[in-house]
Amino acid sequence: MTSTTHLRLLTTFEHSQDANQQVVSLANDEDPLTLKDNIETIERIELNFPHFTDGRAYSQAYLLRRRLGFKGDLRARGDVLIDQLVQMERTGFSSAVLKEGVDPSDAQRQFERFLAFYQSDVVTETPVLHRRALEPLK
Amino acid sequence: MYQYTEFDRAFVRSRAAQFRDQIERWQSGKLSEDDFRPLRLQNGWYVQRHAPMLRVAVPYGELSSAQLRVLARVAREYDEPEAEAYRLASEAQRKLGTVHLPTHYAHFTTRTNVQFNWISLSKAADVMDLLASVNMHGIQTSGNCIRNISCDERAGVAPDEVTDPRPFAEIMRQWTTLHPEFAFLPRKFKIAMTGATEDRAATDWHDVGLHLLRNDTGELGFRVSVGGGMGRTPVIGTVMREFLPWNQIMNYIEAVVRVYNQFGRRDNKYKARIKILVKAEGQRYIDEVEDEFRQIVEHDGGPHTIPQAELDRVSASFLPPALPKRLDHATSADALAKLKAQAALHPQFERWLQRNVALHKDPSLRIVTLSFKRLLQAPGDASADQLDLVAGLSDRFSAGEARVTHTQNLALPWVHADDLFPLWEAARDAGLASANVHLLTDMIACPGGDFCALANARSIPVAEAVTQLYQDLDELNDIGEIDLHISGCINSCGHHHSGHIGILGVDKDGKEWYQVTLGGSDGSATSGAAQAGKVIGPSFSAHEVSEVIDAVLSTYLSIRQSIGSRQERFIETVRRVGLDPFKSAANDVRKSEERVA
Numbered sequence: 006m007t008s009t010t011h012l013r014l015l016t017t018f019e020h021s022q023d024a025n026q027q028v029v030s031l032a033n034d035e036d037p038l039t040l041k042d043n044i045e046t047i048e049r050i051e052l053n054f055p056h057f058t059d060g061r062a063y064s065q066a067y068l069l070r071r072r073l074g075f076k077g078d079l080r081a082r083g084d085v086l087i088d089q090l091v092q093m094e095r096t097g098f099s100s101a102v103l104k105e106g107v108d109p110s111d112a113q114r115q116f117e118r119f120l121a122f123y124q125s126d127v128v129t130e131t132p133v134l135h136r137r138a139l140e141p142l143k
Numbered sequence: 144m145y146q147y148t149e150f151d152r153a154f155v156r157s158r159a160a161q162f163r164d165q166i167e168r169w170q171s172g173k174l175s176e177d178d179f180r181p182l183r184l185q186n187g188w189y190v191q192r193h194a195p196m197l198r199v200a201v202p203y204g205e206l207s208s209a210q211l212r213v214l215a216r217v218a219r220e221y222d223e224p225e226a227e228a229y230r231l232a233s234e235a236q237r238k239l240g241t242v243h244l245p246t247h248y249a250h251f252t253t254r255t256n257v258q259f260n261w262i263s264l265s266k267a268a269d270v271m272d273l274l275a276s277v278n279m280h281g282i283q284t285s286g287n288c289i290r291n292i293s294c295d296e297r298a299g300v301a302p303d304e305v306t307d308p309r310p311f312a313e314i315m316r317q318w319t320t321l322h323p324e325f326a327f328l329p330r331k332f333k334i335a336m337t338g339a340t341e342d343r344a345a346t347d348w349h350d351v352g353l354h355l356l357r358n359d360t361g362e363l364g365f366r367v368s369v370g371g372g373m374g375r376t377p378v379i380g381t382v383m384r385e386f387l388p389w390n391q392i393m394n395y396i397e398a399v400v401r402v403y404n405q406f407g408r409r410d411n412k413y414k415a416r417i418k419i420l421v422k423a424e425g426q427r428y429i430d431e432v433e434d435e436f437r438q439i440v441e442h443d444g445g446p447h448t449i450p451q452a453e454l455d456r457v458s459a460s461f462l463p464p465a466l467p468k469r470l471d472h473a474t475s476a477d478a479l480a481k482l483k484a485q486a487a488l489h490p491q492f493e494r495w496l497q498r499n500v501a502l503h504k505d506p507s508l509r510i511v512t513l514s515f516k517r518l519l520q521a522p523g524d525a526s527a528d529q530l531d532l533v534a535g536l537s538d539r540f541s542a543g544e545a546r547v548t549h550t551q552n553l554a555l556p557w558v559h560a561d562d563l564f565p566l567w568e569a570a571r572d573a574g575l576a577s578a579n580v581h582l583l584t585d586m587i588a589c590p591g592g593d594f595c596a597l598a599n600a601r602s603i604p605v606a607e608a609v610t611q612l613y614q615d616l617d618e619l620n621d622i623g624e625i626d627l628h629i630s631g632c633i634n635s636c637g638h639h640h641s642g643h644i645g646i647l648g649v650d651k652d653g654k655e656w657y658q659v660t661l662g663g664s665d666g667s668a669t670s671g672a673a674q675a676g677k678v679i680g681p682s683f684s685a686h687e688v689s690e691v692i693d694a695v696l697s698t699y700l701s702i703r704q705s706i707g708s709r710q711e712r713f714i715e716t717v718r719r720v721g722l723d724p725f726k727s728a729a730n731d732v733r734k735s736e737e738r739v740a
Binding site: 057058059060061063064065067071072086088089091092093095096108111114115118119120121122123124125126130131132133 | 150153154157160161164165168173178181182287317318320321322323324325326327328401404405409438442443446447
């Protein structure tokens with residue numbers, strides 16, 4: 006990860022306190038591109054994981070950030086597994102609501118594991134494979 | 144072979160550490176069984192009929208001798224059931240008729256991976272660390288993600304090759320590895336690639352099938368087909384692009400997978416593969432993908448366009464190995480005369496030369512297939528000792544490299560023609576020189592009901608019965624080239640749909656029955672365009688299967704015609720006369736009163 010600020014992790018209580026924003030919630034079978042016309046005015050978009058193995062919201066997040074240039078808070082809700090926090094961050098999520106009883110240190114540890122990834126993503130625009138091609142091999 | 148950089152090595156180690164963390168959280172109860180399952184699957188860990196199963200990725204089928212030795216060590220030291228589990232497993236299988244369940248084995252799969260059947264989950268993290276020591280892992284060998292990419296087993300050595308597909312397969316391996324957006328697709332996603340004119344990778348049967356080719360102006364690109372797959376709805380891939388410039392391939396596949404991720408069905412796992420989406424939506428799916436591809440390139444800036452410098456960097460790993468200088472020139476009249484003399488003295492060697500040795504793009508070299516289809520061992524099974532032995536053979540004869548083939552054998556890609564005789568002697572002594580490549584007994588078979596939790600019936604005993612029945616090489620050669628594919632259930636891991644003869648295990652009232660199909664094709668030149676075989680009537684009992692095969696083959700032998708100087712192949716006869724004569728011959732075999740509808 007090139008950025009040092011990570012996805013903001015919230016408890017359900019913190020999330021419930023976090024209500025004073027212009028929020029849009031999208032079901033994971035809705036087309037995110039329909040938000041195109043008012044994307045500038047939205048402060049937060051919440052995307053849902055009905056089950057953690059349903060990966061549609063990752064594509065929604067990518068499209069909102071890359072395709073529509075959404076600058077606000079992009080929040081993961083639902084069945085958020087700590088093993089997917091890094092993936093969420095890489096596809097453009099900026100916050101995630103953790104399930105009850107999750108050990109925050111277990112969650113934090115997930116961000117420290119991989120130094121970098123092969124592909125480009127919303128956080129890192131140049132894929133490792135390009136950078137390596139441009140730099141001499143060590 | 145691809146040379147791992149420090150980045151690649153660190154990545155595999157990090158993945159092993161992450162999996163260790165997940166196992167520990169599962170063991171301590173922090174991670175539920177249900178949450179752990181998809182995570183262990185994406186590291187290659189299943190829980191099967193009697194024990195866990197590990198699937199190790201072998202990217203594009205390439206193995207170094209060092210990797211073979213580590214696989215041998217895993218088989219020897221870790222592929223060992225706990226005594227009680229083994230007792231229960233043996234008891235359960237004995238009821239079906241299996242007298243012995245092998246342990247300490249590795250198994251080669253049709254997607255050129257390696258599986259182990261008895262490693263305890265408590266040793267999983269240690270095994271992953273051991274594999275990581277030779278750059279191996281189980282990343283994305285299971286689960287609803289982009290799986291290991293399979294390739295032509297003769298990549299980089301085949302005389303009929305347009306270009307070596309391995310550098311592209313490696314770049315694609317990197318792109319697919321822990322892709323953040325595509326780890327939880329509706330269903331599994333498999334890519335196969337070839338750079339040759341002959342398709343040895345069953346590409347049209349894959350979710351994405353790629354053929355490297357040159358267009359009229361000599362530029363390199365891919366023919367891209369999407370939506371092939373087996374299972375209960377066999378479908379041949381639809382060609383989406385006849386020619387896509389090579390450097391756009393990742394951008395294009397990104398579009399293919401993104402549209403699938405959004406619109407593929409998730410309500411029914413039997414309708415969740417991309418083939419169903421492509422079939423249901425047809426042109427609409429293609430239009431969506433083309434539109435998304437344009438957006439990726441024009442709006443997103445084509446982030447995964449492959450730079451020439453990166454292709455060059457990766458390609459440098461796949462240069463032919465430096466082989467020792469030889470005094471003999473294999474192409475010289477002397478060397479060929481010597482081979483002929485040896486063949487005349489050793490008829491078995493001569494047969495092996497004809498069946499198991501293929502031409503190489505370097506005229507002094509050959510590609511040799513070590514056959515893992517022989518009596519007493521299941522198709523594609525290799526013992527720890529055999530793996531060590533093959534490691535030695537590949538060091539001595541093949542620049543330290545072997546390839547797992549789609550048909551569950553190993554190929555040695557760099558054998559000097561002068562070494563063929565000593566290699567044959569060593570392979571023969573090890574029981575790996577059956578001269579049966581592409582013949583009836585070189586069948587594809589899944590582990591079936593002896594190991595797999597999904598299987599409806601056992602596959603290994605069917606393979607064994609056929610192997611026993613057809614030991615005579617004259618008879619096998621007379622029958623000629625034929626693809627016999629055996630699956631223990633409709634998931635089709637044994638590729639029964641693409642077999643000239645396909646055998647499918649079905650379950651009826653707890654008994655094993657087998658459906659027989661004829662006329663399938665994997666898309667190779669001898670088999671014709673990829674297609675699914677057709678069922679020849681109600682299922683047969685386990686005892687009848689080998690008799691049915693015998694009846695079908697006798698029919699073929701009696702009605703085949705000559706084509707020029709050769710006999711029509713089995714598949715050619717089936718195409719010419721249709722199923723009826725075979726159906727009636729098979730029907731005569733039926734003895735059982737009780738029938739499956």
